[in-house]
Amino acid sequence: TTTITNDAALKTKVDEMLSTIKWDKSGLVVAIAQHIDTGAVLMQGFANSDAILATIASGKATFFSRSRSSLWTKGETSSNFINVKDVFLDCDRDSIIYLGLPDGPTCHTGATTCYFTRAPNAIDDTQDTTASFPLTTLFALEETIHNRKSQLMDGSVSKPSWTHKLMKDHELLCSKIREEADELCRTLESNEGKDRTASEMADVLYHSMVLLAVQDVKLEDVLEILRKRFTQSGIEEKSSRK
Amino acid sequence: TTTITNDAALKTKVDEMLSTIKWDKSGLVVAIAQHIDTGAVLMQGFANSDAILATIASGKATFFSRSRSSLWTKGETSSNFINVKDVFLDCDRDSIIYLGLPDGPTCHTGATTCYFTRAPNAIDDTQDTTASFPLTTLFALEETIHNRKSQLMDGSVSKPSWTHKLMKDHELLCSKIREEADELCRTLESNEGKDRTASEMADVLYHSMVLLAVQDVKLEDVLEILRKRFTQSGIEEKSSRK
Ligand SMILES: [Zn+2]
Ligand SMILES: [Zn+2]
Ligand SMILES: [Zn+2]
Ligand SMILES: [Zn+2]
Ligand SMILES: [Zn+2]
Ligand SMILES: [Zn+2]
Ligand SMILES: [Zn+2]
Ligand SMILES: [Zn+2]
Ligand SMILES: [Zn+2]
Numbered sequence: 250t251t252t253i254t255n256d257a258a259l260k261t262k263v264d265e266m267l268s269t270i271k272w273d274k275s276g277l278v279v280a281i282a283q284h285i286d287t288g289a290v291l292m293q294g295f296a297n298s299d300a301i302l303a304t305i306a307s308g309k310a311t312f313f314s315r316s317r318s319s320l321w322t323k324g325e326t327s328s329n330f331i332n333v334k335d336v337f338l339d340c341d342r343d344s345i346i347y348l349g350l351p352d353g354p355t356c357h358t359g360a361t362t363c364y365f366t367r368a369p370n371a372i373d374d375t376q377d378t379t380a381s382f383p384l385t386t387l388f389a390l391e392e393t394i395h396n397r398k399s400q401l402m403d404g405s406v407s408k409p410s411w412t413h414k415l416m417k418d419h420e421l422l423c424s425k426i427r428e429e430a431d432e433l434c435r436t437l438e439s440n441e442g443k444d445r446t447a448s449e450m451a452d453v454l455y456h457s458m459v460l461l462a463v464q465d466v467k468l469e470d471v472l473e474i475l476r477k478r479f480t481q482s483g484i485e486e487k488s489s490r491k
Numbered sequence: 492t493t494t495i496t497n498d499a500a501l502k503t504k505v506d507e508m509l510s511t512i513k514w515d516k517s518g519l520v521v522a523i524a525q526h527i528d529t530g531a532v533l534m535q536g537f538a539n540s541d542a543i544l545a546t547i548a549s550g551k552a553t554f555f556s557r558s559r560s561s562l563w564t565k566g567e568t569s570s571n572f573i574n575v576k577d578v579f580l581d582c583d584r585d586s587i588i589y590l591g592l593p594d595g596p597t598c599h600t601g602a603t604t605c606y607f608t609r610a611p612n613a614i615d616d617t618q619d620t621t622a623s624f625p626l627t628t629l630f631a632l633e634e635t636i637h638n639r640k641s642q643l644m645d646g647s648v649s650k651p652s653w654t655h656k657l658m659k660d661h662e663l664l665c666s667k668i669r670e671e672a673d674e675l676c677r678t679l680e681s682n683e684g685k686d687r688t689a690s691e692m693a694d695v696l697y698h699s700m701v702l703l704a705v706q707d708v709k710l711e712d713v714l715e716i717l718r719k720r721f722t723q724s725g726i727e728e729k730s731s732r733k
Contacts, residue, residue, distance in 0.1 A: 262611035288530025336610035368578035369504035423676035430672030434665035
């Protein structure tokens with residue numbers, strides 16, 4: 250892989266970028282590591298100029314530890330590196346995002362991300378979603394479907410929901426998936442308008458995700474396949490494997 | 492909506508939570524606002540105890556401005572509030588996530604998020620993906636498909652890609668969507684294994700997203716529908732509209 254030290258043009262561009270950063274009194278910016286497939290915020294640390302240089306050069310998320318006053322690369326002890334594909338700066342240049350792919354759980358506790366503590370809120374806690382992670386919509390839906398599956402396994406379902414019914418009856422599930430794909434196509438063929446298209450796409454996604462859950466396939470694995478097929482960092486990965 | 496001042500039990504729980512936070516020397520933690528549907532990191536600021544209390548009480552992302560030494564609610568001047576559904580703390584309790592839904596663009600520049608500056612990197616810049624935002628896989632794919640559509644509109648396509656062909660031939664596109672849905676179902680019906688399931692789901696997603704692009708429907712709109720149908724914050728929204 251290209252490193253900064255042997256790529257003078259890149260070094261110049263990176264130095265230019267670093268000179269525009271608005272460091273705080275300690276010479277740091279906030280550095281947020283985000284999962285390139287799921288969008289999950291993995292962890293947050295701080296970075297100085299050397300940490301950002303090291304991250305771009307090595308492709309491993311590197312931070313500055315305020316308590317130890319030294320650089321540290323996430324994964325240097327656990328081997329759970331965060332492989333950074335891209336770095337972004339915010340509008341006033343005092344905050345950066347490391348967008349990357351973690352080798353394993355990010356948190357030292359073994360949790361996928363460090364943000365596993367949900368603050369109390371005004372929402373009724375007896376609801377179905379008890380996720381302690383900040384799950385975005387698709388992953389919250391995946392979690393809900395997963396919970397339905399656990400209820401079926403437990404035998405704790407008294408009044409089966411639609412998701413329960415689909416999970417128990419694969420013929421029904423598959424006929425729904427084919428039907429919803431057909432309905433999605435008809436929105437184009439019969440020019441049914443954007444609202445119906447979005448709604449039918451939601452139907453396709455939900456029913457397909459039930460099928461994924463039935464087969465224990467994670468959405469994250471599907472996203473990984475899409476990234477490898479289509480995106481720049483996927484192409485890069487393929488060529489680096491040659 | 493329930494406010495903290497008239498809900499003593501919630502106030503107690505929130506106070507307990509606040510007492511566990513590891514404030515920095517200035518009494519602050521890093522506060523990251525994240526889009527509940529797309530997972531995009533919208534902005535990053537700092538929060539003191541009052542800012543977190545105000546966020547939980549009002550449901551609007553509130554920060555402490557270090558330059559003005561005062562609380563500010565994102566959107567108080569622009570009306571582009573971030574409607575916070577949930578707050579999460581990290582493992583060592585010095586960083587929080589406001590998970591919410593923005594009313595409009597988050598950045599004062601009018602950009603969707605504040606992170607619109609891509610740092611130089613070792614990846615060949617002549618590639619197709621020139622997104623300046625930290626797009627995660629599905630949104631990077633949406634962007635790639637969108638670029639293909641723009642190329643078709645420009646008439647700048649000399650060697651049409653598969654995506655171009657699907658976009659020009661709606662009969663082909665719809666027959667592929669129906670075929671891929673069928674192939675996804677067969678992975679369950681014929682027990683073809685998890686790898687094939689993930690791969691066929693990727694096919695379904697990609698081809699469906701081409702149809703969305705043809706009809707100018709954004710994935711974000713589909714996710715909003717799913718959230719309103721399935722998740723807790725969707726359920727909450729529905730009941731608050733009664
Ligand atoms: Zn900033
Ligand atoms: Zn952690
Ligand atoms: Zn239907
Ligand atoms: Zn439908
Ligand atoms: Zn922390
Ligand atoms: Zn901004
Ligand atoms: Zn047409
Ligand atoms: Zn096929
Ligand atoms: Zn296929």
